[in-house]
Amino acid sequence: MTTLSGAFFGVIHRDLCIAMRHRGDLLNPLFFFLIVVTLVPLGISPEPARLAAMAPGMIWISALLATLLALDNLFQADFADGSLAHLVLSPQPLWLLVLAKIIAHWLVTGLPVVLFSPLLGLMLSLPDAGFLPLILGLTLGTAVFSLLGAVGAALTVALHKGSVLLSLLVMPLYVPVLIFGTSAVQRAVDGMSYGGVMAMLAAATAFTLLIAPFAAAGALKVGING
Amino acid sequence: MWQWFHKLGSPRWFYHISGKFLPWLALVSVVLIVTGVVWGLAFAPQDARQGNSFRIIYIHVPASFLALAGYYVMAAAGAVGMIWKMKLADMVMVAAAPLGAALTFIALFTGAVWGKPTWGTYWIWDARITSMLVLLFLYIGIIALSRSFSTRETSARACAILALVGTVNIPIIYKSVDWWYTLHQPATIKMTGAPSMHPDMFKPLLVMILGFYCFYALVLLLNTRTEILLRESRTTWVKELAEPK
Amino acid sequence: MSSQPLLEFKALTFERDDWPLFSDLSGAIKAGEILQITGPNGCGKTTLLHILATIQPINVGTLRWQGSDISQCRQQYLASMAFIGHKPGLKLSLTPRENLQWLSKLQPLNRCTSAEALVRIGLAGFEDVPCYTLSAGQLRRAALAVLCMTQARLWLLDEPLTALDVQGIADLESLLLAHVEQGGAVALSSHQALTNPAVRTLALDAVAEAQF
Numbered sequence: 001m002t003t004l005s006g007a008f009f010g011v012i013h014r015d016l017c018i019a020m021r022h023r024g025d026l027l028n029p030l031f032f033f034l035i036v037v038t039l040v041p042l043g044i045s046p047e048p049a050r051l052a053a054m055a056p057g058m059i060w061i062s063a064l065l066a067t068l069l070a071l072d073n074l075f076q077a078d079f080a081d082g083s084l085a086h087l088v089l090s091p092q093p094l095w096l097l098v099l100a101k102i103i104a105h106w107l108v109t110g111l112p113v114v115l116f117s118p119l120l121g122l123m124l125s126l127p128d129a130g131f132l133p134l135i136l137g138l139t140l141g142t143a144v145f146s147l148l149g150a151v152g153a154a155l156t157v158a159l160h161k162g163s164v165l166l167s168l169l170v171m172p173l174y175v176p177v178l179i180f181g182t183s184a185v186q187r188a189v190d191g192m193s194y195g196g197v198m199a200m201l202a203a204a205t206a207f208t209l210l211i212a213p214f215a216a217a218g219a220l221k222v223g224i225n226g
Numbered sequence: 227m228w229q230w231f232h233k234l235g236s237p238r239w240f241y242h243i244s245g246k247f248l249p250w251l252a253l254v255s256v257v258l259i260v261t262g263v264v265w266g267l268a269f270a271p272q273d274a275r276q277g278n279s280f281r282i283i284y285i286h287v288p289a290s291f292l293a294l295a296g297y298y299v300m301a302a303a304g305a306v307g308m309i310w311k312m313k314l315a316d317m318v319m320v321a322a323a324p325l326g327a328a329l330t331f332i333a334l335f336t337g338a339v340w341g342k343p344t345w346g347t348y349w350i351w352d353a354r355i356t357s358m359l360v361l362l363f364l365y366i367g368i369i370a371l372s373r374s375f376s377t378r379e380t381s382a383r384a385c386a387i388l389a390l391v392g393t394v395n396i397p398i399i400y401k402s403v404d405w406w407y408t409l410h411q412p413a414t415i416k417m418t419g420a421p422s423m424h425p426d427m428f429k430p431l432l433v434m435i436l437g438f439y440c441f442y443a444l445v446l447l448l449n450t451r452t453e454i455l456l457r458e459s460r461t462t463w464v465k466e467l468a469e470p471k
Numbered sequence: 472m473s474s475q476p477l478l479e480f481k482a483l484t485f486e487r488d489d490w491p492l493f494s495d496l497s498g499a500i501k502a503g504e505i506l507q508i509t510g511p512n513g514c515g516k517t518t519l520l521h522i523l524a525t526i527q528p529i530n531v532g533t534l535r536w537q538g539s540d541i542s543q544c545r546q547q548y549l550a551s552m553a554f555i556g557h558k559p560g561l562k563l564s565l566t567p568r569e570n571l572q573w574l575s576k577l578q579p580l581n582r583c584t585s586a587e588a589l590v591r592i593g594l595a596g597f598e599d600v601p602c603y604t605l606s607a608g609q610l611r612r613a614a615l616a617v618l619c620m621t622q623a624r625l626w627l628l629d630e631p632l633t634a635l636d637v638q639g640i641a642d643l644e645s646l647l648l649a650h651v652e653q654g655g656a657v658a659l660s661s662h663q664a665l666t667n668p669a670v671r672t673l674a675l676d677a678v679a680e681a682q683f
Contacts, residue, residue, distance in 0.1 A: 002575070002578060011577075017565065017569070021601075081560065085554060086560050089552075090549065091550040091577075092577060155371065155384050155387065156371075159374045162374075165370055165374065169371065172360045173395050173399075179402045180402065183409060211394075219387050222384050223384060225377065225526065225527050379528070379530045383528075
């Protein structure tokens with residue numbers, strides 16, 4: 001008997017199994033994250049004061065780029081081997097299956113980024129006050145990046161060089177999240193309260209969580225036909 | 227009422243009807259724009275602070291309005307095409323995308339031209355310019371997506387989805403960029419003096435805005451007619467049109 | 472057996488890159504029959520199957536399942552239909568058993584256990600090796616194992632004979648015949664004609680018109 005929860009957890013379990021068997025791929029976004037942050041002092045300046053001024057933005061931008069890099073894996077592998085058709089043709093609601101895929105994807109790409117962000121804060125001389133809003137904000141922000149990115153990934157799943165187009169499509173949508181996320185860290189560093197900004201970010205996450213699975217499911221039904 | 231709506235969906239009917247009032251629309255837009263340009267460039271009084279360089283707003287402001295309005299036209303057409311499966315609406319959406327992108331570029335370019343004599347720099351990351359730039363990326367995304375699919379219907383649906391997602395996001399993006407800018411700049415710099423404009427400067431601006439709206443409608447109709455001809459190129463009525471008389 | 476067709480399509484038209492693939496195509500699939508769609512490469516066999524499986528939305532034409540328009544009964548249709556596409560639809564890093572376990576979460580696959588299905592399809596001994604180690608023919612068999620387990624009444628198969636050896640083709644034919652004898656229906660596309668006289672053929676020309 002197939003049930004909603006069976007399908008939901010079944011998809012998450014499947015995607016996590018596959019990710020575990022390709023452990024090398026897990027590290028790619030993480031290394032990208034590290035490399036970009038390492039390039040900052042090399043390309044700009046190693047002075048702690050200047051680094052601290054740029055730290056919130058640089059860490060957030062690197063997290064955004066790392067998520068973009070990993071978005072290809074969301075649907076393209078399934079499209080390439082034909083299992084996307086099984087997902088789309090399942091009697092279970094597609095938005096639920098898409099949400100399961102996004103969650104599995106976030107666990108494998110967004111969560112490591114969040115866990116590594118304090119290390120990067122250290123490397124960029126982020127003041128102590130900024131660490132908590134950085135971790136909180138990135139947790140919410142990477143979730144939104146994955147959710148919104150899923151819509152773009154679904155639209156471009158069958159296209160050649162879809163990944164380049166994908167970055168162009170989702171970048172404008174990421175702008176508000178980037179602004180709120182970096183502002184929260186900056187306000188904390190400047191000694192101001194950041195609760196309001198964090199609430200905005202949480203609201204954006206909740207809103208996207210509600211809308212994105214349906215939008216991505218609709219987009220997938222369109223995009224699978226290339 | 228539904229019959230008229232259905233008739234509206236026929237590309238051939240639309241082509242013939244639009245052909246009839248196209249010349250009038252062209253006349254009205256040309257008259258309005260020429261009036262507005264001459265009035266604004268030659269006859270409107272000089273600005274106290276900016277001198278003559280403010281006159282670029284007669285192009286910049288209407289272009290910005292239409293760049294944003296054009297996005298909503300495109301998204302609305304996409305929604306109609308997706309919900310009612312109307313081919314004509316899809317064609318309007320495809321026609322509106324490059325038009326809107328061009329207007330956004332004009333707005334950015336004229337803004338840069340305005341910026342140099344007025345504030346000493348071609349580019350500044352203020353709320354409006356940054357939002358315009360993001361709007362340009364949204365447009366380019368839609369244009370790129372529309373050319374990537376092999377079937378027209380799939381392409382139209384994909385662009386409609388993207389346009390709708392963008393529509394929901396535009397106010398959010400604008401508000402967040404606006405707020406971001408006020409964080410980093412004291413609010414003393416005013417980018418346009420539109421609310422406190424002298425009526426003599428404002429009237430030609432109104433004429434230009436109206437003229438630009440008419441011009442937008444004109445070019446949108448022309449683009450849509452071209453799109454109709456392209457897509458229906460294998461039907462008899464188009465073949466008859468193309469035959470030399 | 473009722474004479475009302477299970478699946479009926481009327482006046483289907485499809486264009487790709489502004490070139491018509493097929494136009495005004497009509498037909499029906501009745502319970503107890505195998506419909507074979509033939510035609511040269513590029514004539515639209517896969518597209519037709521995608522349309523029948525509702526992967527590709529219909530732009531012109533209608534599709535009816537047991538008399539009702541597909542848009543009214545899509546959930547019911549999806550539960551009664553099994554589609555196996557040109558690509559195997561299996562995750563290569565998982566084993567055949569794991570693949571079937573995952574697929575059974577998406578659609579009801581409980582006519583037999585995955586172990587029995589894999590034996591019946593000829594993959595005994597290969598249940599627990601990763602799919603990337605299987606040959607093309609074995610991969611195709613693993614993909615077809617779903618058919619042993621599914622409750623679906625209508626099977627839509629795109630080029631199921633690809634990569635199968637002579638034994639594999641015979642096994643598949645007997646599987647299909649057993650299914651239609653119990654009241655199911657099959658539509659499949661292939662280059663090779665099935666030899667069984669019970670098979671009806673729908674030929675798609677390279678030039679956008681169907682003879683039926």
